Amino acid sequence: MATATNISKTSDKTVKTISPKPEIVPGISKEIIHKLSNEINNMLSYAIFNGITINTEINTLIQNSTVDDLINSHNLLCKNISPATPKSIEYTKKLREEEKGKTLFSKLPLVRNLIIxxxxFLIAFIITGLSPEVNNDSLDKGIMDNQGLSLLLNLGFLTAISGLGVLFYLLKNVSTAVKNGTLVPEDTIYYVALIILGVIAGLISSEIISFYQKDAQQINLFNKGLMALIGGFSSDAIFSILQGIIDRIKTIFIPSNSAT
Incomplete structure (x- = not known):
């Protein structure tokens, strides 16, 4: 009996060691196929809700439900709903579902934060503008010749104008993105960086006048304020111009690989 028991235990161990390992089948996983199908449904819902014309052949492709047909229908729908993307549609849908019962002001945190x-910036503009320290004479001096509280208030005044300029640009962009359904989570990080760039660009643009204007009497609130506003509003364009100049300079001293 003991021998039979030992033999059975040995055979069990042998069976366990011989059991084959699960093979990894190459190809698209079921999770990806499910996500692909979900994005197709989201895009169809978005297109129907917004009255967007879609290709009728998509229906046949979806009914077949093969991977090739799903990919083809996904590609067609991406063209139909452009400039919106599956990612932006899913993000907008998520916001709408999670923020049910909340006010319109709370549904879009990005828009809310930009408005606040x-x-x-508007309050800072009004407060600094009311100060007697902010005038043509103090602005004539610029950063190099001004100092103390007067310099702080003048910089605050120009910073507020620059901030209003960049936020004017961003609010227009956000409203267009919400309307077209192109809002994505990464926009939050992008807009924060653009606000900082806008303030910097506005300050630099407004102070450039002081360095290149020989007659200080020609510098006034309008000139500096306008340059700060334009610098903040067009910070993205200014960055692109400066980046283009740097790239051209680099090509002079650092030849490209194709040239070598």
Missing amino acids: LSIV
Whole structure:
């Protein structure tokens, strides 16, 4: 009996060691196929809700439900709903579902934060503008010749104008993105960086006048304020111009690989 028991245990161990390992089958996983199908449904819902014309052949492709047909229908729908993307549609849908019962002001945190920041810059603009330290004479001096509280208030005044300029640009972009369904989570990080760039660009643009204007009497609130506003509004364009100049300079001293 003991021998039979030992033999059975040995055979069990042998069976366990002989059991084949699960093979990894190459190809598209079921999770990806499910996600592909989900994005197709989201795009169809978005297109129907917004009255966007879609290709009728998509129906046949979806009914077949093969991977090739799903990919083809996904590609066709991406063209139909452009400039919106599956990612932006899913993000908008998520916001709509999670923020049910909340006010319109709370449904889009990005828009809310931009509006609050615009009000902050507007208040700063009014407060610094009311100060007697902010005038043509103090602006004539610029950063190099001004100092103390007067310099701080003048920089605050120009910073507020620059901030209003960049936020004016961003609010227009966000409203267009919400309307077209192109809002994505990464926009939050992008807009924060663009606000900082806008303030820097506005300050630099407004102070350039002081360095290149020989007659200080020609510098006034309008000139500096306008340059700060334009610098903030067009910060993205200014960055692109400067980046283009740097790239051209680099090509002079650092030849490209194709040239070698």
